Amino acid sequence: MADIMIRKRKRMREKDIKALREDLNTLLSIETFADKDVIDMAESSDFDVIFVNNSILALVYQGKPFLTIRGLLKYRPESYSVTVDMGAVQYVTNGADVMGPGIVGADDRISEGDLVWIKDYKNNAPLAVGVALRDAAGLKGRQKGKAIHTIHYVGDKLWKSGE
Known part of the structure; x- marks a missing residue:
């Protein structure tokens, strides 16, 4: 496993998940996370990362959410x-x-x-x-x-x- 530094991982609140989902869905014109998905946010050295069911599928860079490459492969915007x-x-x-x-x-x-x-x-x-x-x-x-x-x-x- 790679040496990415992840710290302060915590479960996101439902209203924060909803806001993140709406931002990504509007930006990329796709449907992303489902209601049943377990979503956590954590800090890394360069940006915050979003775990969806224990896979890093999104990131937040300078306050802007976006999909990681794995997220892009999954959701296909x-x-x-x-x-x-x-x-x-x-x-x-x-x-x-x-x-x-x-x-x-x-x-x-x-x-x-x-x-x-x-x-x-x-x-x-x-x-x-x-x-x-x-x-x-x-x-x-x-x-x-x-x-x-x-x-x-x-x-x-x-x-x-x-x-």
Whole structure:
């Protein structure tokens, strides 16, 4: 098991779960947690994590909730996604920030500062979660420089904690 530091894990109150579920459902246009799910929140070194039935399926980064890669695989949202070409995949899965020229598509709802998920062009598989440094038009413009700051990726400590 990976060495992710989890502390202060506690069961969430029903009204907090309801608010979190509504935020995620509205943001991603999907249904997430069920009423029967056991949901805990804990602190980690970079952000708060949300356990759903003992699996980390969501995170809260700078006060904004979003799904982890495992959550993305389970719930399969389409919104707030950014598609990268296959040449960028090896860098993104090693934790690199996403550069503008590697982006081939982006959801039109994305604004600068939004949490987004990165998927590959060929398989539409989630690769990472990050913070958009540009709006949707800027992401699609394929301009040089960093476009998305990566906060969670396949193969990091958070990903390995679910293995």
